[in-house]
Amino acid sequence: MATWFLVIIYLAFISLGLPDSLLGSAWPVIWPDIGSSVGSAGIISMIIAGGTIVSSLASGSMIQRFGTGTITLVSCFLTAGALLGFSMAPSMAWFVVMAIPLGLGAGAVDAALNHYVADNYKAHHMNWLHCFWGVGATMGPIIMSASIADHNSWRSGYTAVAVIQFALVVILLVTLPLWKRVAAKRVHVGQNDESHGRLDQDTPAPSRLTPTAKANLFGIRGVKPSLLAFLFYCGVETTVGLWGASYLVGTGNITAEKAALWISLYYGGITIGRLVTGFITLKVSNRWLIRYGQLVTIVGGIILLLPLPISSSLVGIILIGLGLAPIYPGLLHETPARFGRENSARLMGFQMAFAYTGTTTIPPLFGLVTTQFSIGLFPYIVLALLVLMFLSAEIVNRILGKQVLGTG
Template sequence: MATMFLIVIYLAFISLGLPDSLLGAAWPVMRPDLGAPLESAGLLAMIVAAGTIVSSLLSGKLIAKLGTGPLTLLSCLMTAAALLGFSFAPSLLWFALLAIPLGLGAGAVDSALNHYVATHYEAHHMSWLHCFWGVGATGSPLLMSYFIKEHDSWRAGYTAVAIIQFALVIVLLVTLPLWKKVSAERTALAVEREAAKTASAGPDFVRKAEAPPAERALRLPGVKMTLLAFLFYCGVETMVGLWGASFLVGSRGISPVTAAGWISLYYGGITVGRLITGFITMRVGNRTLILAGQLISALGACLLLLPLPDFVMLTGFVLIGLGFAPVYPGFIHETPARFGRANSAKLIGYQMAVAYTGTTFLPPLFGVLASRASIGLFPIVTLIFVVMMLLCSEQVIRALKRAVV
């Protein structure tokens, strides 16, 4: 039963990944049809991300009221309906309106499932969880590329992805009773473990396990730099997916169909990297993997800067994706270990909110920069964001070491 439950969670993360890469892959073709300026994609991404911020901040209350299973089902249903609406939307205004339920549908379930896996499962499950996000994020640009090439229709691409999303809704509906049953079992097991720890550790353990107020949790060493690292990571991950195809078309003269396929390989790098990372975490710690991933993604960004053949640029996108693979799940899974299990629920909620803040503002800001200057600045800005993320991450480790001393 526990295995079945994990499969359902993984499927839910596919539903989170499906919409994330569609807009960037289709935008070079959508923009002329809608008569929209280049930076409008950033505005739509900002609306989606704003919805995820709101719902992630409310995730604790929503889970308490609805439960994780019903909330996941509702989230997937909202995103499926929004994607289907995109396939019929006649103007940019309709896209902006439909972006609201798309964002709201993603945020709460993201926070809830991340916290559950970080608290109750090993690091490899966290990597594989986000690997399934990558399955959705990789598959949807491939579908979009197919429908643009074979049917000359980005709308059909959105329809196809919406159908897949509705199929996942059916799976979640059928397995809905399983959520409560497994939740009760996991809760009972957690209570037994905590009771055993309390008995062996004495009264001091109970005092340390009590969660401090929110403002005290934010003052823990390393927390603020962790939040900044989340901001830069999610900002640059979304920026590459959103503007990568436009960079290839506008700056390197690559066809929209080929560009969409290349962006799918970027998400493919994230997906395959997280699958492999899940096995590596059994031998190597999260901190080492996070640092290695950041350095690999910086190398990939550097390759995009150089006037080299097209296949080298393709390698750059794949390397960026592979480098990103261990960073986000590693950050989340380290939260209970770095800041205490009692603080992890609050802090993961804050991390989700700050992460979505990064996706809300950084990609649109680049869109404005690209429209005012040049889309050719894409590799430079990507490298800057990766380096900022790396510096923040290293500052967290230094702060934790000073706190121990």
């Protein structure tokens, strides 16, 4: 039952990724249709990101009160309704209003599902979970492109994705009683295994660090640098995705089409890397995978920085994507083991909030820097962010010690 139930969770994460890439892929035809401007997409994006931060911060208390299944169901309903609203939007104001429930729903379901998988499943499932987000993010532009090509309408693309989301809402509604049953069964099995000294390497041991829930999460040892690692991770992931093509075109004298292809390979590296990492976690602990991934990203950043032929930039970008693959899901899965199951629900929300803060603030700040100076600063800033992420994660390892972090 738990295995089939995991398929539902994977489907939910595909649906989480679907809307993330829709706005950017459809905006060139949306803004003239609704009488807006090309730069207005930034306003919508920031409102969505703001909603995700708010719901992420509140997700911990909501999960404890209503349960993961209910939060996921309501959140998916919000996102489905928002996407359907986008499909009927007559103006920019309508997009702004619909962006609010889309952000709130996305942030809540993201934090809820990450917490549930980290608390109830092994590390490889967390990597595959985020791999399926990549599948959804890849499918979004494909659906929108087909809609525009076949129906000459971006609205039918949003309608199609909304229908997919509503189908998931029905599935979640039918399976709602299973959430508590699966979690209860896995906790019972985990307790029995621990009592016989056979606690699985990748199963977070309850209360290993913190025997009781902490009112002040920031007072828990290692939490602050861990939150910074999330901020720098999402900041650098989004910065490379958003500005990488501009850097390649501006400094490498390659066409925009080739630059877009290279950036798609970057996202492909993240998605495929997470698929492969899921299998590697069966033999290698999260702690080492996170460390190896960070070192690979730094190597990729150094290659970008060196005065090599432009073709080497593709190697550097792909290495950054492959290196990033295990870091985010690995850090998420470590949350219960590092900071206690009692704190993981609320802390997962804080981690999501810091991650979205990195996504929301660092790429625009980079844009301001390049406006004042040059897009040529791209490899320097990317490498600096990668090093800061590495140092933040290593500080957590040093604070918590090898005895705890050697597990799962």
